[in-house]
Amino acid sequence: MPDFSLPSALLAEPGAPTLASRLAMRDRPPGAPLLRQEWGDLLFMHWPVPAELLQPYLPPRLTIDTYDGMAWLAVVPFRMSKVRTRISPPVPGANEFLELNVRTYVHLDGVPGVWFFSLDATNALAVWAARTFFNLPYMRATMSMESPSAQLRQFKAERTHVGMPEASFRATWSIGAPLPPPAPDSLAFFLTERYCLYASNKAQTKLYRGRVAHAPWPLCAAKVLHYESTLIESHGLPTPEGLPLVSAGGPVSVELWPMQRV
Structure with a gap:
């Protein structure tokens, strides 16, 4: 019988997710997904606060x-990439774009998930649809990603969304060797094994939960060679201290279910 007791590192306030509930989030939700897509060339940059x-x-x-x-x-x-609905093929011009998000990790009723402070994207249709139907704080931005080599990525972004605080992002990172799958009680598991997202309306009077399904992230070691950004500061948050914990991930094929009010 597996030991699903909560390790000391994850001990928190009453109502926090158990290790068993975190592992259970890997299970594919019932019913048909609303969207399918692929996520790749990803860099996780995490700071403790x-x-x-x-x-x-x-x-x-x-x-x-x-x-x-x-x-x-x-x-x-x-x-x-490969963005499409459950019953349609990818739509040319709207099926691949760059995205950049600022996030933290939350829980509700023992269900762990992601809270997005912002999601910047290059695709106007995706921004409109996410804001309209998912209550997610998507914003328009110009972005570019270059790959000077198989192990190197360069990402640039400038927020252009009218009425939103200005923000910019520049980063160059190298991708190293593959990492072993993280242990369920590890920090890497806590940060990357997230299969649920939360959103609210503008007045924060309604709360919504959405499920996603994908294989656990294939992670690689990574090193940030250059970084400058005002994304975090655009939300009124102080600049995090110290170097971030980083890893590279992807690609993964993803399914997304409709948001449900909770």
């Missing part, structure tokens, strides 16, 4: 998810 710093930014009922008493703030650039 005090939970009390981020909690005021969340809507009521959501609680910051912590590991060893700390919350984690992330900036994640990546490439989205």
